[in-house]
Amino acid sequence: MTKIDDLPIRDELRGKSPYGAPQLDVPVRLNTNENPYPLPEPLVLRIAERVTEAARQLNRYPDRDAVELRTELARYLTRTGGHEVTKDQVWAANGSNEVIQQLLQTFAGPGRTAIGFEPSYSMHALISRGTGTGWISGPRNEDFTIDVEAAVAAIAEQRPDVVFICSPNNPTGTAVEAGTVLALYEAAQAARADDRGALVVIDEAYGEFSHRPSLLPLIEGRPNLVVSRTMSKAFGAAGLRLGYLAADAAVVDAVQLVRLPYHLSSVTQATALAALEHTDTLLKYVEQLKTERDRLVDELRAMGCEVVASDANFVQFGLFDDAQATWQAILDHGVLVRDNGVPGWLRVTAGTPAENDAFLDAVRAVLKESKR
Ligand SMILES: *Cc1c(COP(=O)(O)O)cnc(C)c1O
Numbered sequence: 206m207t208k209i210d211d212l213p214i215r216d217e218l219r220g221k222s223p224y225g226a227p228q229l230d231v232p233v234r235l236n237t238n239e240n241p242y243p244l245p246e247p248l249v250l251r252i253a254e255r256v257t258e259a260a261r262q263l264n265r266y267p268d269r270d271a272v273e274l275r276t277e278l279a280r281y282l283t284r285t286g287g288h289e290v291t292k293d294q295v296w297a298a299n300g301s302n303e304v305i306q307q308l309l310q311t312f313a314g315p316g317r318t319a320i321g322f323e324p325s326y327s328m329h330a331l332i333s334r335g336t337g338t339g340w341i342s343g344p345r346n347e348d349f350t351i352d353v354e355a356a357v358a359a360i361a362e363q364r365p366d367v368v369f370i371c372s373p374n375n376p377t378g379t380a381v382e383a384g385t386v387l388a389l390y391e392a393a394q395a396a397r398a399d400d401r402g403a404l405v406v407i408d409e410a411y412g413e414f415s416h417r418p419s420l421l422p423l424i425e426g427r428p429n430l431v432v433s434r435t436m437s438k439a440f441g442a443a444g445l446r447l448g449y450l451a452a453d454a455a456v457v458d459a460v461q462l463v464r465l466p467y468h469l470s471s472v473t474q475a476t477a478l479a480a481l482e483h484t485d486t487l488l489k490y491v492e493q494l495k496t497e498r499d500r501l502v503d504e505l506r507a508m509g510c511e512v513v514a515s516d517a518n519f520v521q522f523g524l525f526d527d528a529q530a531t532w533q534a535i536l537d538h539g540v541l542v543r544d545n546g547v548p549g550w551l552r553v554t555a556g557t558p559a560e561n562d563a564f565l566d567a568v569r570a571v572l573k574e575s576k577r
Pocket residue numbers: 238299300301302303326371375408410434435436437438443446447448
């Protein structure tokens with residue numbers, strides 16, 4: 206049988222495995238940061254309506270520039286992000302992973318590097334590899350905040366072309382302060398002052414769940430700063446595949462140099478537009494999830510667990526001598542959480558109140574068993 210490594214693939218892909226959380230068929234799955242609430246029925250019907258309309262014109266290519274969708278995304282950001290943006294400052298693609306890929310294709314690639322501060326979202330490193338971009342793993346403090354001094358030093362020394370700042374950070378839930386972003390931005394521009402600076406990408410996939418306002422206003426007057434967002438989490442539409450960015454209009458022009466023609470299907474555009482009509486309802490679910498997230502933090506702490514303060518729809522908890530064994534023990538009680546490979550820690554996604562109760566019961570039982 207032919208194996209991957211028998212094929213003439215790129216050297217840097219040899220022996221690597223694809224991204225993927227193990228998906229197991231258990232009653233309670235709290236491992237992929239999905240929104241537990243299905244889309245409300247009126248929205249489902251509106252999607253059917255808009256997709257029907259789009260289907261009548263599927264013989265034609267979609268709007269290549271997704272102007273209507275970018276206009277509505279700009280309106281949403283302006284309303285919720287604390288900063289006015291126009292459609293010219295917004296770009297959309299198939300998930301924020303594709304947004305990140307397009308950014309790396311445009312601003313990084315072979316001979317260039319990107320830095321992230323780990324533990325963080327592993328796709329930043331994986332998409333870097335996929336685009337031939339060298340990856341630099343930057344430091345964090347023990348409490349999982351970014352070690353600003355060390356980060357600035359790493360940027361000055363390594364002179365990366367792209368800097369990733371994930372806020373709130375996955376898998377730790379840690380929000381990043383505006384001052385930290387500004388310090389890293391300045392350092393990145395100074396390090397590459399001879400070369401028009403460096404791109405700084407704030408990944409705000411969980412922005413809507415944060416206690417703090419969006420970092421979006423920071424793009425003002427900073428043409429090398431990008432905020433990326435997604436409809437996969439807060440909008441409860443992971444299956445839709447719709448991510449977007451806000452930045453200087455020049456960044457939007459630049460990514461169009463690498464995007465595939467007609468990359469965003471008419472069906473995707475129609476579905477996303479329908480979802481944006483129901484923003485208020487969807488954001489009410491976000492409020493419920495924030496309450497549940499805070500309850501998870503409180504109850505885990507009451508059980509004696511260590512919990513990292515969370516601004517996302519998930520919680521990192523520990524500290525376990527053997528996180529993998531604890532992951533398995535929780536799974537044996539019918540609840541799937543995530544082991545992100547951060548030593549001693551596990552991550553649980555906030556689900557429905559009933560799912561969270563099942564999770565908390567499972568942890569309680571596991572802690573009791575381990576004391577015996
Ligand atoms: C889930 C997640 C995304 C979302 O990716 P999509 O491609 O939009 O589904 C992006 N960034 C981070 C940090 C995430 O956790």
